[in-house]
Amino acid sequence: MKRLVILGGGESGVGTALLGKAKGYDVFVSDKGIIKQKYQDVLKNNEIDWEDQQHTENKILNADVVMKSPGIPSKVDLVQRLIAANVPVISEIEFASKFTEATIVGITGSNGKTTTASLTHHILKQELDVGLAGNIGDSFAKQVLEKHYENYVLEISSFQLDDCLNFRPHIAVITNITPDHLDRYDYKFENYIASKFRIAMNQKSSDYLIYDADDSVITSWLYQNPVQSTLLPFSLIKSIENGAFLEKDNIKITIDNEQIIMPTKNLALEGKHNIKNAMAASTVAHLLKIRKQTIRESLENFHGVEHRLEQVLKINKVQYINDSKATNVNATYYALESMEAPTVWIVGGQDKGNDYTELFPFVNEKVKAIICLGVDNEKLMNNFSSMVDVIVETQYMSEAVKIAYKIAESGDNVLLSPACASFDLFENYEDRGRQFKDAVRNL
Numbered sequence: 463m464k465r466l467v468i469l470g471g472g473e474s475g476v477g478t479a480l481l482g483k484a485k486g487y488d489v490f491v492s493d494k495g496i497i498k499q500k501y502q503d504v505l506k507n508n509e510i511d512w513e514d515q516q517h518t519e520n521k522i523l524n525a526d527v528v529m530k531s532p533g534i535p536s537k538v539d540l541v542q543r544l545i546a547a548n549v550p551v552i553s554e555i556e557f558a559s560k561f562t563e564a565t566i567v568g569i570t571g572s573n574g575k576t577t578t579a580s581l582t583h584h585i586l587k588q589e590l591d592v593g594l595a596g597n598i599g600d601s602f603a604k605q606v607l608e609k610h611y612e613n614y615v616l617e618i619s620s621f622q623l624d625d626c627l628n629f630r631p632h633i634a635v636i637t638n639i640t641p642d643h644l645d646r647y648d649y650k651f652e653n654y655i656a657s658k659f660r661i662a663m664n665q666k667s668s669d670y671l672i673y674d675a676d677d678s679v680i681t682s683w684l685y686q687n688p689v690q691s692t693l694l695p696f697s698l699i700k701s702i703e704n705g706a707f708l709e710k711d712n713i714k715i716t717i718d719n720e721q722i723i724m725p726t727k728n729l730a731l732e733g734k735h736n737i738k739n740a741m742a743a744s745t746v747a748h749l750l751k752i753r754k755q756t757i758r759e760s761l762e763n764f765h766g767v768e769h770r771l772e773q774v775l776k777i778n779k780v781q782y783i784n785d786s787k788a789t790n791v792n793a794t795y796y797a798l799e800s801m802e803a804p805t806v807w808i809v810g811g812q813d814k815g816n817d818y819t820e821l822f823p824f825v826n827e828k829v830k831a832i833i834c835l836g837v838d839n840e841k842l843m844n845n846f847s848s849m850v851d852v853i854v855e856t857q858y859m860s861e862a863v864k865i866a867y868k869i870a871e872s873g874d875n876v877l878l879s880p881a882c883a884s885f886d887l888f889e890n891y892e893d894r895g896r897q898f899k900d901a902v903r904n905l
Contacts, residue, residue, distance in 0.1 A: 463488045467522050469540075470531025471497035471505070471514060474554040477601025478529045479510050481558060484607055490525075492517050525549050529557050532621035535646055553625035555596065555618060558603035560628075565613045567746055568596075570623065570661050571637030573793045574739050577731070578637055579617035580767050582743040585760040586613060589752050596622065613750070620657040621646065630664035633749060634691065635742050636673040639680055640792035644815045655683050665691035672745050674738060675702065694749075696741035698734060706741040713741055715748050722754045728762045733771070733800040769895035771797055774902050779872040782863075782902045785879035786895030791816050794881035798824035805829050805875045806866045810836030811882030811894075818845045818881070825849050831869045835862045837886040857887060859894070863901035876902075 466487035468475045475491055482489045491497075491505060491512035505512045513521075517540055522528070528544055528551045536542070536551070544551050559566065567586075569579045576598055583594040593609055595602035596616035605611060616631070620643060623629075639658050647653035662671045667690055673680050675695035684693075694717065696706035706715040713724040724744055726737055740761050747757045766772065769787040776782070781803070788794045794809070798821060807829045813836075825832075831852035834842045839855045847853050852869060856862050866876040878898045880891075888894040 464526040465490070465524060467492065467525035467528045468530075469493070469517070469522075469528060469534055471501050471512060472531055472533075473501075473601045474603070475529070475531055476501045476504050477604035477607075478554050478557055479505065479512075480508060481561060481603040481607045482529075483508060483510055485561060490521055492522055523547065523549075527552065527557075529554055530625060532619055532625070536624065550627070551625060552627060553622045554601065554603050555616060555622050556626045556629050558601075558606045559630075562606045562610075562614070564593075564606075564611055565633075565750070566631040567613070567615045567633045567635070567750075568618050568629075568631030568661050569616065569635040569637070569742075570618045570620065570658055571635070572640045572642045572658075572790060573796065574637035574735060574742075575617050575619075575635075576767050576787065577736070577770055578635060578739045578742050579615050581731075581739060581761075581764050582635075582746050583615040584764045585743055585747045585752060585757055586615065586750060588756045588760060590750065615746075618661065620654060623660040624657055626660055628664060630666075630669070631661065633670045633672065633746055634661045634665060635746065636661065636671070636680055637739065637742060638674050638677045638792070639683075640790065641817070642790040642792070642814065649815060655679060659683060659687065659689070662689045662691050665689060667692060670694055670749060672696065672705070672742055674742075675700065675705070676738075694745055696738060696745060698737060706745050708737060708741075713737070713744060715741070715745055717745070717748055720748075722748055722757070724754075724758055724761065730762055730764050731766055733796060735796045735799075769891060771800065772895075774899050777867070777902070777905055780867075780870040781875045782866075782898075783875055783877045783879075784895045784898050785877060786884070786891045786898060788879040788881060789883050789891055790814070791818060791821065791881045794879040795820055795824070797877060797879040798828060801828050801875055801877065803828075803873055803875050804871075805877050806831045806833065806870045808833045808835055808862050808866060808876070808878040808898075809880055809882070810834045810839055810842055811880045811884050811888075812836070812886045813838075813841060813882050816841070816881060818842075821881075822849070830874070831866075833862045833865055835859065835880070835887070836882065859887075859897040860901045860904070863898065863905065867905050 471493035592613040593611035671691040
């Protein structure tokens with residue numbers, strides 16, 4: 463009996479444990495932190511051996527294969543020792559994909575991947591049997607075990623791709639690549655780019671890679687590191703022979719000389735970046751033979767994901783917007799770009815080596831006040847204090863929202879778009895977004 467050791471007892475870890483046990487592995491789950499009660503209950507009910515608040519090495523180093531949570535860096539000593547002992551260390555995506563014959567759509571990118579994955583799933587589910595998993599929703603492994611979908615849309619992070627060896631999606635999507643998580647990649651952008659491109663490394667010419675042709679990071683990497691897959695680029699600025707492009711407010715998608723046209727004027731999601739997300743999702747749908755009418759209707763009635771430019775409430779003619787999912791500078795770039803009114807901007811958190819320069823034009827043009835919400839706000843103060851009349855610091859969401867309420871005038875926006883990770887003050891970006899929404903509702 464092969465021994466499967468799982469490092470991390472969260473959604474992906476417990477899902478993998480269930481699938482592993484069903485497939486005849488001897489399973490052990492180990493978490494250095496505390497495993498949530500709901501996951502403890504699942505492990506106990508399924509008689510799976512587990513521990514938390516420690517790693518018992520003699521129960522881990524004897525593994526035949528290790529699935530590690532994407533949150534654990536490969537640099538940690540225990541993982542390095544497993545690698546040195548030639549024990550394969552893989553991700554949930556790699557493990558679960560071995561046990562399904564489903565058609566897999568894998569979506570990665572620095573920004574837009576959650577929206578694109580959710581939108582793709584929303585279109586496909588109208589006509590296909592399809593699951594949504596990866597970095598989003600229920601664990602992929604658990605769905606492979608229980609649901610047996612014929613198709614999966616997977617949102618995949620670079621950390622998950624780092625631990626993929628043979629994973630091969632039939633359709634891969636790279637929404638964009640901008641510097642993010644560089645603390646995990648030795649502060650080398652090229653390491654992070656290479657990680658994203660792992661999504662296509664096992665693809666063959668019968669598979670597809672859909673990507674943003676306006677993103678010079680992607681196009682120059684592809685030029686220097688060609689892939690086997692059939693390329694389907696999308697663009698807002700140039701016409702594309704095979705792929706998608708924008709012409710006079712219409713998305714035109716051509717695959718094998720078959721063209722469909724989608725008007726953008728009724729898209730439910732606003733902003734240029736969402737036209738790109740719609741292009742990527744529609745290209746996937748067109749490849750999987752979804753009817754044109756279905757794609758069009760789905761684009762018109764899809765209202766986005768929580769914590770991504772989510773309109774919370776209007777109070778005294780001030781619109782409060784939750785963009786807590788903006789955990790890097792580029793995501794906040796899109797948020798500020800889409801602001802049409804003077805904006806009170808709540809920013810800050812755990813900085814991953816951010817360069818804020820690309821935000822300067824928007825801050826000068828659109829931002830009237832800045833509220834820094836983080837443990838250490840020095841870098842934000844240095845970057846932005848000369849650009850706005852009002853810049854204040856706080857470490858409490860409720861206080862940040864009250865200050866914003868005092869500053870904002872009729873017709874303004876209050877935007878939470880942190881450009882940073884949330885772990886200095888919050889559990890995760892969802893917790894940060896929910897606290898913002900609660901504080902707004904309590905005004």
